[in-house]
Amino acid sequence: MSATTIETSEYATSYLTDGFTLRSWLLTTDHKRIALLYLGSITFFFFIGGAAAALIRYNLIVPEGMIASAETYNRIFTMHGVVMVWFFLIPAVPVTLGNFVVPLMLGARDLAFPKLNLISWYLFIIAGMVVVYSLFVGGVDTGWTFYTPLSSEYSNGHVVATVVAIFIAGFSSIATGLNFIVTIHRLRAPGMTWYKMPVFLWSLYATSVILVLATPVLAMTLILLGFERIFRVGVFDPALGGDPLLFQHLFWFYSHPAVYVMILPGFGVVSEIIPAFSRKRIFGYNFIVWCSISIAVISFLVWGHHMFVAGTSIYSAMVFSILSYLVAVPSAIKVFNWLGTMHKGYIRFDAPMLYALGFIGLFTIGGLTGLFVAALGADVHLTQTYFVVAHFHYVMVGGMVSAFFAGLHYWWPKITGRMYPEMWGRLGALIIFIGFNLTFFPQFILGYLGMPRRYHSYPPEFEVLNVLSSAGATILAVAYLLPLAYLTWSLLYGERAPANPWGATGLEWQTQSPPLTENFDETPIVTDPPYNYPPPEVVPHRV
Amino acid sequence: MTAHFRNLLVTWVLLLVLLAAEFGASFLPLARSARPLILIPVVLMVAAVGTMFMQVGRGPTIVRLFAVAALLWLSALLGLGILDPMTRIEYHVQDASRK
Amino acid sequence: MSETSLPHGFQYSNAGHQSGTAISGMWLFLATEVLFFGAIILSWIYCRHWNPAGFDAGAQKTQLAIGTINTVILLTSSLVYSAGLAFIEAGNRRRLIQCCVITWALGFSFLILKFGLEYYKDFSANLFPGSDFAINGALGGGARLFYVFYFVSTALHGIHMIGGLVLVGWIILRARRDEFTPLYFTPVAVVGLYWSFVDVVWIVLYALIYLVGRGS
Numbered sequence: 001m002s003a004t005t006i007e008t009s010e011y012a013t014s015y016l017t018d019g020f021t022l023r024s025w026l027l028t029t030d031h032k033r034i035a036l037l038y039l040g041s042i043t044f045f046f047f048i049g050g051a052a053a054a055l056i057r058y059n060l061i062v063p064e065g066m067i068a069s070a071e072t073y074n075r076i077f078t079m080h081g082v083v084m085v086w087f088f089l090i091p092a093v094p095v096t097l098g099n100f101v102v103p104l105m106l107g108a109r110d111l112a113f114p115k116l117n118l119i120s121w122y123l124f125i126i127a128g129m130v131v132v133y134s135l136f137v138g139g140v141d142t143g144w145t146f147y148t149p150l151s152s153e154y155s156n157g158h159v160v161a162t163v164v165a166i167f168i169a170g171f172s173s174i175a176t177g178l179n180f181i182v183t184i185h186r187l188r189a190p191g192m193t194w195y196k197m198p199v200f201l202w203s204l205y206a207t208s209v210i211l212v213l214a215t216p217v218l219a220m221t222l223i224l225l226g227f228e229r230i231f232r233v234g235v236f237d238p239a240l241g242g243d244p245l246l247f248q249h250l251f252w253f254y255s256h257p258a259v260y261v262m263i264l265p266g267f268g269v270v271s272e273i274i275p276a277f278s279r280k281r282i283f284g285y286n287f288i289v290w291c292s293i294s295i296a297v298i299s300f301l302v303w304g305h306h307m308f309v310a311g312t313s314i315y316s317a318m319v320f321s322i323l324s325y326l327v328a329v330p331s332a333i334k335v336f337n338w339l340g341t342m343h344k345g346y347i348r349f350d351a352p353m354l355y356a357l358g359f360i361g362l363f364t365i366g367g368l369t370g371l372f373v374a375a376l377g378a379d380v381h382l383t384q385t386y387f388v389v390a391h392f393h394y395v396m397v398g399g400m401v402s403a404f405f406a407g408l409h410y411w412w413p414k415i416t417g418r419m420y421p422e423m424w425g426r427l428g429a430l431i432i433f434i435g436f437n438l439t440f441f442p443q444f445i446l447g448y449l450g451m452p453r454r455y456h457s458y459p460p461e462f463e464v465l466n467v468l469s470s471a472g473a474t475i476l477a478v479a480y481l482l483p484l485a486y487l488t489w490s491l492l493y494g495e496r497a498p499a500n501p502w503g504a505t506g507l508e509w510q511t512q513s514p515p516l517t518e519n520f521d522e523t524p525i526v527t528d529p530p531y532n533y534p535p536p537e538v539v540p541h542r543v
Numbered sequence: 544m545t546a547h548f549r550n551l552l553v554t555w556v557l558l559l560v561l562l563a564a565e566f567g568a569s570f571l572p573l574a575r576s577a578r579p580l581i582l583i584p585v586v587l588m589v590a591a592v593g594t595m596f597m598q599v600g601r602g603p604t605i606v607r608l609f610a611v612a613a614l615l616w617l618s619a620l621l622g623l624g625i626l627d628p629m630t631r632i633e634y635h636v637q638d639a640s641r642k
Numbered sequence: 643m644s645e646t647s648l649p650h651g652f653q654y655s656n657a658g659h660q661s662g663t664a665i666s667g668m669w670l671f672l673a674t675e676v677l678f679f680g681a682i683i684l685s686w687i688y689c690r691h692w693n694p695a696g697f698d699a700g701a702q703k704t705q706l707a708i709g710t711i712n713t714v715i716l717l718t719s720s721l722v723y724s725a726g727l728a729f730i731e732a733g734n735r736r737r738l739i740q741c742c743v744i745t746w747a748l749g750f751s752f753l754i755l756k757f758g759l760e761y762y763k764d765f766s767a768n769l770f771p772g773s774d775f776a777i778n779g780a781l782g783g784g785a786r787l788f789y790v791f792y793f794v795s796t797a798l799h800g801i802h803m804i805g806g807l808v809l810v811g812w813i814i815l816r817a818r819r820d821e822f823t824p825l826y827f828t829p830v831a832v833v834g835l836y837w838s839f840v841d842v843v844w845i846v847l848y849a850l851i852y853l854v855g856r857g858s
Contacts, residue, residue, distance in 0.1 A: 110652070112653070174674055178674070182667045187653060209612075212670060213612070213616045213674065213677050214677070216678035216680075217680065220682050224682070227790065227794055231771065231772060233787070234771075234790075235685060235787060235790055241692060241783030241786070241787055242692075242787060243628070246684070253620060253624070253681075300620075301623060311631075313626070313632065316626045316627040319623075320623075547728050552721070555718065555720075555721040562710070562717070568853075570857045571857060573857070576694075579854060581849060582849055582854070584849075585845055585846055588845045589842050589846070592845070593838075593842070595724075596721070596838045596841075597834070602662060603665070603666055606666055606669045610673070612673060613672070613673035616677060616680075617680045620677065620680050620681070620684060621687065624684045625684070625688075628691050
């Protein structure tokens with residue numbers, strides 16, 4: 001179990017060797033194989049959304065816009081938003097790491113509904129094909145938020161096609177969330193009470209609550225939008241008696257909790273990595289797990305903060321502003337929990353830990369800047385500027401993407417049976433941190449100075465900051481391509497991984513790497529609390 | 544007839560009675576803003592179907608957790624959602640008409 | 643055959659464990675449906691709030707008789723299906739099949755009345771909110787919005803009903819193949835939950851469509 005010697009172990013049999021035909025992969029109900037199918041899919045969409053981001057930053061190198069007309073630019077940032085939100089960020093950790101790890105962590109042999117799991121992947125693929133089709137025929141120019149009346153009436157883009165793609169992807173999410181909730185309730189190994197579950201499971205549970213309760217509202221919203229666009233009926237058109245804010249209320253009722261879908265799994269991943277690489281029990285377990293649940297609940301009550309300047313009543317705006325400050329509290333508590341875990345721990349700076357530390361720093365900045373925009377008065381100045389863009393990219397990219405890479409590296413040995421090259425892993429984490437800050441920190445300043453978002457050109461005085469941001473984006477691009485390269489390399493040439501390369505606690509590390517199809521030879525029986533590391537005094541560490 | 548079948552039948556009769564009540568109430572000359580009170584029998588009917596036909600009391604505890612969660616979240620959607628139109632200052636236009 | 647020796651999926655400890663999980667899964671799915679229809683209910687509230695006179699004017703042109711008959715049909719179908727479930731729990735396969743067939747027939751009648759008769763009348767009266775909508779003038783906008791709600795919500799409900807008919811039909815087929823016993827009837831219970839829920843949705847829609855805007 002020591003992490004200092006890595007045994008070479010040949011595992012002739014695993015879930016990867018259990019069938020080599022295409023059919024055995026495309027018709028699998030094994031949660032581990034489905035996780036890999038998803039991993040390939042979301043990586044594909046990540047690079048499409050990334051290509052759009054590259055075009056955005058390339059265009060903004062010069063004030064008049066480098067390549068695109070305003071109309072084209074609108075379609076580019078819409079594509080970036082739609083693909084990144086629905087085809088990367090929302091699925092990412094739950095469908096890849098979640099699908100793979102949840103049954104293992106629970107001591108179960110699979111999810112509650114394995115066939116539903118496969119169906120959810122096929123729904124995702126169908127949705128993906130529709131969105132790729134809609135991009136090929138020209139995309140849509142409304143922004144990922146589809147505000148009416150642009151989306152319902154005036155847009156010349158392919159609104160209906162894009163909306164159909166998102167609708168289908170939504171059902172994929174609901175299926176995944178439903179599966180996780182039922183699995184966590186019903187398939188825990190004997191002895192694993194709720195308070196013995198690792199935090200990652202609590203986080204995915206909270207994520208799944210949001211997925212199942214928020215996504216259906218999006219589904220209905222998109223149906224109404226489609227109906228409005230096709231029949232021009234006026235549900236969202238004030239000239240015909242409708243209310244454009246109805247669309248925004250319905251849209252944000254889903255989309256605000258959706259951003260917590262994007263970040264909660266990241267919290268969970270980091271909550272696994274910090275104890276493992278500090279060799280210490282997580283600090284304040286009860287707090288951190290109940291904070292996950294509180295975030296899931298309160299996240300449903302704050303959506304109006306996206307609509308402060310939209311024309312809602314001031315009383316409604318005030319209520320939403322106060323509630324938004326409330327939702328920040330549990331997230332902040334988690335940051336203290338992670339820091340408390342590291343305090344007096346025996347810390348190793350392996351790649352997963354570097355990514356996790358990057359997450360803590362970047363997420364904290366992003367989260368704090370959320371407080372700026374949650375304040376009514378400040379938001380009037382900051383909304384629709386690059387300040388907001390920087391805020392959400394700090395939490396989503398700096399936070400979530402870092403956490404995704406952290407988890408990917410952490411569980412890579414378990415998933416593939418191979419170790420990635422450690423030096424390259426650490427280098428990648430460092431480059432991401434540098435590239436990310438260079439890309440997005442200038443955007444806080446740009447937003448404060450008043451540069452609006454979603455404009456293909458800008459006043460010349462903003463040029464320097466924009467160039468810095470675009471330079472950072474090229475560094476980020478390298479940082480994202482690097483793991484693609486060395487992780488792929490490791491599949492063929494990486495060292496064989498032992499069952500528990502990190503010496504971590506958790507049931508997933510008690511089985512071989514990669515696991516057998518049925519996960520465990522015998523159903524494990526849980527007696528220990530989670531993160532059962534020896535107390536710090538026992539473990540030697542440098543003074 | 545066993546108790547359970549009798550309960551099902553009684554529930555059905557209750558549902559029809561509530562249906563008749565709301566049907567009748569819809570013809571009362573209530574003020575426009577008071578007309579949603581007609582929905583009170585609806586709540587009772589939903590409760591009856593949920594408890595007697597769908598047997599929400601049976602099955603694992605999480606069944607009741609899911610049912611309560613659904614109602615709570617629906618309340619959040621409708622409650623916070625109507626806060627805005629109820630408190631928005633209206634700049635009155637004619638009832639909308641098609642051009 | 644005792645419950646412990648009934649077949650079950652490999653990830654479950656016994657058949658009862660799997661059965662309880664299936665029931666839980668369906669309830670969770672129904673919770674998602676509550677939010678799905680909840681969104682259009684919010685739209686009903688908004689549209690009626692901003693256009694009270696027109697919205698109710700539209701509601702007054704709905705087919706109250708057909709709607710009420712359909713409500714009685716669905717309530718009865720819920721009763722009958724629940725009875726069928728109780729029958730198979732007591733071991734009476736024949737009665738289960740009879741109840742499911744009656745349920746299916748009632749559901750099918752609902753669809754015929756709704757989409758065959760009522761929609762036909764609505765379209766003939768130019769109540770579809772298209773270019774030649776029947777109500778114009780000051781009340782036209784609100785009435786049009788009412789009919790958006792009416793057509794979208796009843797169409798969606800109808801799609802759910804069709805799904806329900808497929809499921810009940812599947813239960814009939816499986817029951818005829820003698821697959822259900824007093825120890826194993828989980829699919830019957832799960833389909834029953836779905837069927838009764840579709841009934842619940844109709845109970846709410848019925849009042850919002852046919853009753854609230856009537857009178858006055």
